[in-house]
Amino acid sequence: MEINEANFARIIRENKGTIYTVCYMFSKDKEEVDDLFQEALIKLWQGFASFQGKSDLKTWIYKVTLNSCISIDRKKKSRKTQPLMEGIDLFDKNDADNRQTDMLHARIQRLQPFDRAIVLLWLENMSYDEIAQIVGIGVKNVSVRLYRIKEQLKQMN
Numbered sequence: 001m002e003i004n005e006a007n008f009a010r011i012i013r014e015n016k017g018t019i020y021t022v023c024y025m026f027s028k029d030k031e032e033v034d035d036l037f038q039e040a041l042i043k044l045w046q047g048f049a050s051f052q053g054k055s056d057l058k059t060w061i062y063k064v065t066l067n068s069c070i071s072i073d074r075k076k077k078s079r080k081t082q083p084l085m086e087g088i089d090l091f092d093k094n095d096a097d098n099r100q101t102d103m104l105h106a107r108i109q110r111l112q113p114f115d116r117a118i119v120l121l122w123l124e125n126m127s128y129d130e131i132a133q134i135v136g137i138g139v140k141n142v143s144v145r146l147y148r149i150k151e152q153l154k155q156m157n
Contacts, residue, residue, distance in 0.1 A: 003048040012041065015058060018124070019044075019065050025108060025120045026069035039072060040065040055133060062121065063134045070113045107156045115149050122146055 003011075012019070023036035043064050051060055108116055114135070121131045128146075132139045 003045075008045060008048070011057070011061075012044070015061050018058065018061060021124065022062065022065040022069055022120060025105070025116055026073050026113070028109070036069050036072060040068045043068045056130075059130055059134055062124075062126075066117045066120075066134065070117065073113050107153050110156060111149065111152070115145065115152075118142065118145055119149050119153075 019037060019040050020033065023033045023040060026036055027033040044061065047064050051057075055063075108119055111119065117135055118131060121134060126134070128139045128142045131142045135142075137145075
């Protein structure tokens with residue numbers, strides 16, 4: 001797929017919430033979310049030439065963003081980046097919804113990266129087929145893993 005800057009900016013605007021959500025699930029603080037988001041944008045820009053349209057664009061964006069976050073999570077390298085000015089404060093502690101989200105996030109953060117990716121996609125209301133396609137496992141395996149992940153989350157304090 002050929003992409004120019006205007007098209008890329010439009011696609012990112014349309015999918016920025018999705019990208020931020022994935023990054024948020026792999027972060028510990030706002031600065032790290034911004035770093036992950038920026039790295040995901042780089043990977044998306046670099047990867048558009050290889051996008052063949054075999055899957056939905058949103059599915060591909062999820063996959064690239066997840067792979068980017070998982071890779072960074074494994075390496076745990078610190079990178080110098082400029083903070084993004086998005087005007088979005090995902091970390092407002094005074095909001096009741098954010099407090100509940102923070103509690104869920106803290107539990108999900110304790111999962112292994114692959115399990116985090118699966119539960120994130122499920123929380124985004126993706127079908128088991130879409131999850132399987134993004135993470136590269138069978139649909140039945142998605143079902144079994146989600147059951148185990150839910151049980152694991154229930155046991156956490």
